[in-house]
Amino acid sequence: MTVRTRFAPSPTGYLHVGGARTALFCYLYARKHGGQFVLRIEDTDLERSTAESVNAILEGMTWLGLDYDEGPFYQTQRFDRYNAVIEELLAKGLAYRCDCSKDRLEKLRVDQMAHKQKPRYDGHCRQRQIDPDAPHVIRFRNPADGVVIVDDLIRGRVPFANEELDDLIIRRTDGAPTYNLSVVVDDADMQITHVIRGDDHLNNTPRQINILRALGHEPPRYAHVPMILGDDGARLSKRHGAVSVISYRDQGYLPEALLNYLVRLGWSHGDQEIFSVEQMIDLFDIGDVNKSASAFNTDKLDWLNQQYLQHADPARIARLLSPHMGRLDIDPSTGPDLVEVVKAQAARAKTLTELAEISAFCYRDFDEFDEVSAKKHLRLVAREPLERVRAAFELMAYEDWTPEALKRAVERIAEELEVNMGKVAQPLRVAIVGRAASPGIDETLMLVGKDATLRRIDKALAYIATRG
Missing domain, CATH: 1.10.10.350 (Arc Repressor Mutant, subunit A)
Structure with a gap:
């Protein structure tokens, strides 16, 4: 079996550090096992997906050096395939039409909450005949009993009772396939063997396994990576500072430093702190990833970045530093050789931005003394x-x-x-x-x-x- 992993972001924003870590883990697992790494853009959310976000994801992947072997594949270009699968499920009685109104579904939810029941669809339309020409959704007919076991590579065996799972909507009223259906079809068609993703998807996994088995496919192996927290213990978000990969680039971090930091968020190899990409590939094992969430520590990232600045090729750092000098309205060709500046100053800065700021004196007079x-x-x-x-x-x-x-x-x-x-x-x-x-x-x-x-x-x- 050839290992095939995939990174499948939704283009509704930038490539954030959580997504970048997931992509890195997928990349390392594929490279370690001689497999392929696939990039898939899950753009079925037509209202929120944008070309700008797609470009931000691709730009972030390129900057990090996470080269994919296939893709990018776009889900919006595969709607015909998804609809063919939905028709197949309907024909086999594994899916059904549902015309329940929003009011009925809301009343159902309120009643279930009042009786301290888990909100879920009650199968009202399972045996009804719905006019195909009237507005309706398509639901997957989930097994009514039994247990789905997610044999997670990080968390171990996680059981889910089928009676707790919904009859998922797999096609909306507007005819668009939903996330859980399109993901299943893509993973099957693209022969994905290992799905490494955030643990916020864990509850989707038993539903996706049931759809895969209904289609006659053996599910891939799953690994659900714990979330990343901010310094305050809350889930990492914009209020914690830069969470976009490109914003870290713009703030003067090196891609190899950010990769090194991300691989250490939830994974370790003894006391080693600094890893080349080659060492990451050689040493990384998805089974060694911690089950608990990791906290993002900017001070630690700064320290790592400083190590890389000190030991990288000064000529390369000078090339990367040049645009940061330009942002200070400094033309580095008008003063000393920027490579010599890097040699003298690199150990004193945590980022390229800081390196530019403390080196400005080499090129222009300052206004005031400290x-x-x-x-x-x-x-x-x-x-x-x-x-x-x-x-x-x-x-x-x-x-x-x-x-x-x-x-x-x-x-x-x-x-x-x-x-x-x-x-x-x-x-x-x-x-x-x-x-x-x-x-x-x-x-x-x-x-x-x-x-x-x-x-x-x-x-x-x-x-x-x-x-x-």
Whole structure:
């Protein structure tokens, strides 16, 4: 048997992190077992499905590198197939027409709730003859007794009594097939062997198994992945911050960092924290996924992203950083080599957005000094060190503006003034960067360049003069 998994999002919004984790688990399981990974777009909700959402899903999958082997398949292009199956079920007596009004169904629900019964359709139209030309829905004739066992790869055996299950609507009054019918037909036609999806679908599974068996198909294996919670224990939603995959990209996270974080949401391999995609494929086992929900921790994602920023190819990070510089109205071609900036700054940032922000000083003058840094380091006592350093720098030729020469110059001034290196370097750093944090002073001066360095020292001296 060839393993075939599928990721089947509904295009009613962006690709959220919960969906991305499901897609990742499907992808890893297929790759580990030499199988195929299928992408299916479940767009039967005609009112809410949009082309924009489809594009957002495809864009998110591409950015994450979750390459699918087949698809995308669109359910709206398969309505003829679904209707043929529905007619087959009708002909075999496995489905029936129902013209129950909304008022009758609502009264039924209210009465059942009042008697503390589980709300479900009562089979009123099972034996009735409904005019095919009158408005009606089609319901699946669910078995009246017996038990459906969902042999879940994560949760184990989960029993469902058929008497607790509805006669599902499989075609609406407008002629559109419903989710549970289209999913069953697709999984059968596409020969899906393993369905890995969120545990919010668990209650649908026994119904889908019954339809599959009615059609003469053996159900796939199921694995229902627990939901993702926010830091506050509530289900992850927009109010917890970025939940869209693309929004994480736009905020400066790396795809490999987000994948690494998602695979660890509910799955682990010893104490290992960082996994390449190849390691994920090799080590991942769906049976090792936790049964309980996982909490999304942005601090942990930030830490992981910082690890990847530090150890990735600086040239690649520079390419990814460039548009983030552009959003700050900075053209990186007008200053130091962006690769060199990445080498100097990557360890100091959690995201590409933060990396761009803390590197802006390399390309343009800042408006104001950080108040705390200036108060501490741009005092009257710093005037002479800055004046001496400025004089030394002004005499240096542009071709001599190297980290080694700059470091020697600063060290010499400190020796001449008989102070430690920090008494010169820290005021100089605040003068050049605007704050007290930056790479080594030699790297910082090299990145900023001679002209901007002299100009900014003058600004710092003017600031000190205003303090008296």
